[in-house]
Amino acid sequence: MSGYFSTPKSNLAMRHRVGGVWKAIFFLSTAIGLLALAVLVITILDDVFGLVAVVDKVDRTTLADRPLEDLEKDELLAILDKKVSVNRLRTIQRNGGFTLDEIPAGEVYELVIAEVVKPTVEESYPLFDSLFKRAEIEAEVAQKHPDATIYFYSWLNQRFLTNSMSTTPQLAGVRTALFGSLWIIVITVAFAFPIGVGAAIYLEEYASRSWVNRVIQTNIDNLAGVPSIVYGILGLAIFVRTLSALTSGKAFGVEGVETGRTVLAAGLTMGLLVLPILIINAQEAVRAVPNSLRQASYGLGATQWQTIWHHVLPSAFPGILTGTILAVSRAIGETAPLILVGASSLINKDPQGIFSYFTALPIQIYNWTSRPQAEFRNIAAAAIIVLLVVLLSLNAVAILTRNRLTRRAP
Amino acid sequence: MTETLEKQHLAIETRDMHLFYGHFRAVKDVDLQVIPQKITAIIGPSGCGKSTVLRSFNRMNDFVPSFHMEGEVLFHGQNIYATDVDPVMVRQRIGMVFQKPNPFPKSIYDNVAWGARINGFKENMDDLVEQTLRQAALWDEVKDDLRKSGLSLSGGQQQRLCIARALAVKPEIILMDEPCSALDPIATLKIEDLMRELSEQYTIIIVTHNMQQAARASDHTAFFTMDEDRAGIMVEYGETNQIFTNPRDKRTEDYITGRFG
Ligand SMILES: Nc1ncnc2c1ncn2[C@@H]1O[C@H](COP(=O)(O)OP(=O)(O)OP(=O)(O)O)[C@@H](O)[C@H]1O
Ligand SMILES: [Mg+2]
Numbered sequence: 001m002s003g004y005f006s007t008p009k010s011n012l013a014m015r016h017r018v019g020g021v022w023k024a025i026f027f028l029s030t031a032i033g034l035l036a037l038a039v040l041v042i043t044i045l046d047d048v049f050g051l052v053a054v055v056d057k058v059d060r061t062t063l064a065d066r067p068l069e070d071l072e073k074d075e076l077l078a079i080l081d082k083k084v085s086v087n088r089l090r091t092i093q094r095n096g097g098f099t100l101d102e103i104p105a106g107e108v109y110e111l112v113i114a115e116v117v118k119p120t121v122e123e124s125y126p127l128f129d130s131l132f133k134r135a136e137i138e139a140e141v142a143q144k145h146p147d148a149t150i151y152f153y154s155w156l157n158q159r160f161l162t163n164s165m166s167t168t169p170q171l172a173g174v175r176t177a178l179f180g181s182l183w184i185i186v187i188t189v190a191f192a193f194p195i196g197v198g199a200a201i202y203l204e205e206y207a208s209r210s211w212v213n214r215v216i217q218t219n220i221d222n223l224a225g226v227p228s229i230v231y232g233i234l235g236l237a238i239f240v241r242t243l244s245a246l247t248s249g250k251a252f253g254v255e256g257v258e259t260g261r262t263v264l265a266a267g268l269t270m271g272l273l274v275l276p277i278l279i280i281n282a283q284e285a286v287r288a289v290p291n292s293l294r295q296a297s298y299g300l301g302a303t304q305w306q307t308i309w310h311h312v313l314p315s316a317f318p319g320i321l322t323g324t325i326l327a328v329s330r331a332i333g334e335t336a337p338l339i340l341v342g343a344s345s346l347i348n349k350d351p352q353g354i355f356s357y358f359t360a361l362p363i364q365i366y367n368w369t370s371r372p373q374a375e376f377r378n379i380a381a382a383a384i385i386v387l388l389v390v391l392l393s394l395n396a397v398a399i400l401t402r403n404r405l406t407r408r409a410p
Numbered sequence: 411m412t413e414t415l416e417k418q419h420l421a422i423e424t425r426d427m428h429l430f431y432g433h434f435r436a437v438k439d440v441d442l443q444v445i446p447q448k449i450t451a452i453i454g455p456s457g458c459g460k461s462t463v464l465r466s467f468n469r470m471n472d473f474v475p476s477f478h479m480e481g482e483v484l485f486h487g488q489n490i491y492a493t494d495v496d497p498v499m500v501r502q503r504i505g506m507v508f509q510k511p512n513p514f515p516k517s518i519y520d521n522v523a524w525g526a527r528i529n530g531f532k533e534n535m536d537d538l539v540e541q542t543l544r545q546a547a548l549w550d551e552v553k554d555d556l557r558k559s560g561l562s563l564s565g566g567q568q569q570r571l572c573i574a575r576a577l578a579v580k581p582e583i584i585l586m587d588e589p590c591s592a593l594d595p596i597a598t599l600k601i602e603d604l605m606r607e608l609s610e611q612y613t614i615i616i617v618t619h620n621m622q623q624a625a626r627a628s629d630h631t632a633f634f635t636m637d638e639d640r641a642g643i644m645v646e647y648g649e650t651n652q653i654f655t656n657p658r659d660k661r662t663e664d665y666i667t668g669r670f671g
Contacts, residue, residue: 208475292512296572299470300525300579301502310524311514 047381048155051130053141053148057118058083068112073105076112083116114171121170121375122148156382164348165359169375172368174383179350180263180343180358181332181390187267187354188274188331189324195271196278196327197313197320203279204286205308224276232340235269240341249355261342263351263358269337274327281323285316318402325398332391335362361387421446421583421613422467422504426481429462431474436462438641440481442632444583449605449614451624451650454634455665459642460617463634464585467615468504469497485583502529505576509588511568513560513575518543518552521560521571525579538578546574547604566597573604577612584608586616590623602627621666625654633662 060068063079071079077100080089092111093099100108113119122145125137130152141148163173199220207213244260245251247268289312297307343363351358361383368380422444429437437459444450452460462471469490471477482489490500513521522539531538539556543549548570552558560571569589576584586605590598598620605614605627618624624631631654632647646653646662657663 290512292508292510293514295470295473295506295508296512296514296575298473299468299501299506299508300528300575301498301505302525302528303498306528310528315515 044381044384046126046128047378048385049127049130050153050378051125051134051137051150052121052153053123053145053150054119055122055145055148057120058116059147060117063112063116068109068117071105071109073108076105076108079112079116080108088115119170121153124153124375124378155378156385160379160382161386164350165346165364166348169373169379172379174361174364174386176348176350177359177361177364177383178386178390180360181362181387183263183351183354183356183358184267184270184338184360185328185332185394187264188270189328191268191271192275192278192327193324196275196323197282199275199279200282200286200320201308201313204283205304205312220276220279224280227336228273228334229336229340231269231273232337234272235265235337235341239265239268247355252355254355257355257357259342261344261357262355264354266338266341266343266358266360267354269341270331270334273334273337274331277330278323278327281326282316282320285319285323286312288319289315318406321398321402321405325395328394328398329391332387332394333362335366338363339366361390419446420444420484422615423484424481425484427463427466427483428480429459429466429471430476430478430480431462432476435639435641437466437634438637438643440644442644442647444613444615445630446582446613447609447611448629449609449616449627450630450632451628452615452617452632452634453619453621453624453665454642455636456619457640458634458636460634461587462642464587464615464617465506467583467585468501468506470501470506472497502579503581504583504585505579505581507569507572507576507584507586507589509591511565511572511592513563513568513571515559515561517557518560518563518571519556522574522578525575529579531578542574542578545577545608546570547600547607548574564597566593566600569593569597569601570604573601573608577608581612583613583615586614588617588619591619598623621654625650633657633659633665635661635665 063083064071064075068076080100089100092115123141129137138150141150159171160173161178162175163171164176166172203213203217203220207216239247240260243265247260247262247265248254248257249262249264250257293311293315294307297311302310338360342357343359344357347357347359349357365380365383365387368376368383420443422442424440424442427437427440427442428435440463442463452463454460465471466479466483467490471479479491483491485500485504488495490497514524516524519539522542523535526535526538540549540553543552548567551567552563552571560568563571569592573584573589590601593601602623605616608614609629616624616628628650630648631650633645633653634642635645637643646657646659648658653662654666657666
C-alpha cells in the first residue's frame with residue numbers, strides 16, 4: 001500500500017543506519033568519559049586501602065602476658081613508666097594538654113603503641129593485589145620480614161583526619177591542610193562573591209553598550225582563561241609583597257607574622273582567580289531573567305534599584321549560586337597559585353585566623369606524591385579522597401540551597 | 411468632539427508627538443486627546459505603532475536605548491517628557507497591564523502588595539489586597555489561599571491579578587496593551603466587564619486587535635495605520651459608535667470592514 005507517509009524503502013533503511021551510527025558515536029563519547037572517571041576512582045582507592053606488613057620495634061609479648069588491648073589502665077601506665085623516660089612523658093602531657101591520670105584507658109593504650117611498641121609499616125600493598133594475590137604477598141613478607149604481622153589497613157582513618165603534618169606517614173594527617181583549605185574558600189567567596197555579583201549587575205543592568213564597556217566585557221571573558229600560575233604571580237606581587245603590611249596583619253597590630261604569605265593573601269589571590277568565572281556566570285543568570293519581569297516592576301512605578309533588588313537578583317540567584325559552585329570547585333583544587341603565594345607543606349599549626357601561615361590540601365597532596373617512600377603515596381591518595389569529599393559536600397550544600405530556592409519561586 | 415473639551419479635563423493630551431527608534435520614525439505627528447474616566451481603544455494594523463504610542467504615555471519606551479521622541483505628552487497639563495519630571499512618578503500615576511500576563515514569581519498577596527509597599531503605602535495592607543482583588547473580580551477565586559504563587563493561576567486569572575496589581579498603586583490611568591490576546595473568549599468577556607466597572611474610577615486606554623472588543627467595550631476609538639514610509643499615523647479619532655457605524659475616512663472603513671491590505 002502506498003500511503004501518504006510512505007517513503008522509498010531503501011531511503012528509510014539508510015536513514016535508520018545513519019541515525020544508529022551517530023547514536024553509537026555519542027554513546028561512545030559518554031562511555032569514554034565514564035571509563036576515565038572509573039579508572040581514576042579505582043586508582044585512588046587502590047592506594048588508600050590495602051594490606052600492610054608491620055614490624056613492631058618492641059615485641060608486644062614481652063610487655064605483658066595478655067594482649068595489650070585487654071590490660072587495665074594502671075597496667076598500661078606501668079608499662080609507660082617502665083619504658084618511656086620521665087622527660088618524654090612530661091613533654092607528651094604538656095603538648096597534649098592532658099595528664100595521664102585523667103585520660104581513659106583507650107588513650108593510654110594508644111600512647112603505649114605509639115611510644116613503646118612503635119609499629120612501623122615495612123611494606124604496603126595496593127588494594128587489588130591485596131584482594132587477589134594475598135598468598136603471594138604473605139609469602140613475600142614471610143621471606144623479607146619474618147617477624148612482621150600482616151593486616152588490612154585503611155590509610156584514610158580517624159587519625160589521618162585529626163593529626164597534622166608529620167614526617168612519619170602513619171602519623172601524618174590532613175587536619176592543618178583541611179583547615180587551610182576551608183579558610184581559603186571562605187576568604188575567596190567572601191571576597192569574590194560580592195564583587196562578582198556587583199560587577200555582573202553593573203554590566204547587565206547599568207552599563208550602556210559603549211565601546212569602553214565592550215572592552216571591559218571582552219577582557220573579563222579572556223581573564224577566565226588565563227592560566228592560574230599567572231594569578232599566582234599577580235597575588236605574589238600584590239598581596240604578598242606590596243600589601244604585606246595588610247596581609248600579614250601588621251597594619252592591624254597583629255604580631256608574630258613576618259611576611260604576607262598568609263591565608264588571607266592566598267584567599268584574595270584565589271578570589272582574583274575565580275572572579276571572572278563568577279562574573280560571567282552571574283551575568284548569564286541576570287541576563288536570563290525575563291524582561292517581562294522588569295517591565296512589570298517598572299510599570300508599577302518601581303525604581304531601577306527596587307527592580308534589581310526585589311526581582312532581578314532573587315530570580316537570578318539560583319544561577320549565581322551555580323556559578324559560585326563552579327568557582328569554589330576551581331579554587332579548592334588549585335595548587336600553582338598557592339605555591340607561589342607561599343603555602344608551606346611543613347606547617348603543623350592550624351590557621352588561627354586570616355593572618356596565619358597555612359598549607360592546603362592540594363599542596364599537601366603534591367608534596368606527598370613527590371616523596372620516594374611508598375607509604376606517602378598511600379596518604380596522598382587518602383588526602384585526595386578528603387579533598388573530593390570536601391568538594392562534593394560544598395557543592396551538595398549549594399545545590400540543595402539552589403533547588404530549595406527554585407522550588408519556592410518557580 | 412474635541413472642541414467641546416477643555417484642556418484640564420483631559421486625561422492625556424499629545425501635541426505633535428513623533429516617536430523614533432533610532433532614525434526610524436515609528437509614529438508621526440499624533441494629536442490625541444484622551445477623555446478621563448472613559449475607555450479609549452487604539453486599533454490599527456500590526457506594526458503601525460500602537461504599542462509604541464501606548465508605552466510613550468508612561469515612559470516605558472525609556473528602556474529602549476534607541477528610542478526618542480519629539481513633541482509633548484501632557485498629563486495634568488504637564489509634559490511628562492520635561493527634563494524635571496521623574497519617570498518613576500509618571501509610572502506610579504499611569505499604570506500598565508501587558509499583553510502577556512506577567513505576575514511576579516511571588517504569592518498572590520505579595521503580587522498585589524508589592525507595588526503599594528514600594529510606593530510607601532502605610533495603611534492596612536490586607537484591606538488593600540482584598541479591595542483591589544475584588545475590584546479586579548478575582549477575590550472569590552483566590553481568597554482561600556492568598557499565599558499561593560501567582561504563577562499557579564490560569565492565564566485569565568493571572569491577567570486579572572496583573573490588573574489588581576496595577577490598581578493597588580492607585581493610578582489615575584491604566585494602559586492595557588492587548589490584555590486579552592492570550593485569553594479565551596470567556597476570560598476576555600470577564601476582563602471587558604471589569605474594564606467597564608473600572609472606568610467609573612479610572613481612565614483606561616486599551617490597544618486591541620479585536621474589532622468587536624473595541625466596538626463593545628470602548629467609548630472612544632483611535633484608528634492608526636501606516637503611511638508610505640511605514641510611519642504610524644492617526645487617521646481618525648472619535649466616539650466608538652461613530653467610528654464603527656459612520657467612519658469619515660475611507661481607510662478606517664476599509665479596516666473595520668475587513669478590507670484592509
Ligand atoms: N524596541 C524597538 N526597537 C526598534 N524598533 C521597534 C521597537 N519596537 C517597535 N519597533 C518598530 O516600531 C514599529 C511599531 O511597532 P509597535 O510594536 O508599536 O507596533 P504595534 O502597532 O503595536 O504592532 P502589533 O499590533 O503587532 O503589536 C514597528 O515597525 C516596529 O518594528
Ligand atoms: Mg503591539
